[in-house]
Amino acid sequence: MSTQINKTTPNTTITRDLRDLDKKTDNLYESIVIISKRANQIAVDVKEELNGKLAEFATTNDNLEEVFENREQIEISKHYERLPKPSLVSIDEFLHDKVYFRNPTKEKDGE
Numbered sequence: 001m002s003t004q005i006n007k008t009t010p011n012t013t014i015t016r017d018l019r020d021l022d023k024k025t026d027n028l029y030e031s032i033v034i035i036s037k038r039a040n041q042i043a044v045d046v047k048e049e050l051n052g053k054l055a056e057f058a059t060t061n062d063n064l065e066e067v068f069e070n071r072e073q074i075e076i077s078k079h080y081e082r083l084p085k086p087s088l089v090s091i092d093e094f095l096h097d098k099v100y101f102r103n104p105t106k107e108k109d110g111e
Helices: 028-055 071-082 086-095 104-110
Strands: none
Touching: 028 071, 028 086
């Protein structure tokens, strides 16, 4: 699952109206669970992507005394540090209906 981070996602935390979060589920806690699970998915995807890019620069030299810092590695790391946090991205996706979710217990009760 490839995660594209939206450029309009704020990079800092902002105050949210809790009523906006529970509109879709009618339950604030259920909304928070959905957001947190999506944030975990995003974090795993971004971490795998970062590790894949940094693995290209890995050396097989086992000398602990010499640590070479590659400028490209530093630039890649700085780029990922500047990205919005996964929780901010998941909240933005949830509020803009970009997250699919379902509750099997509610579906069972409705039958």
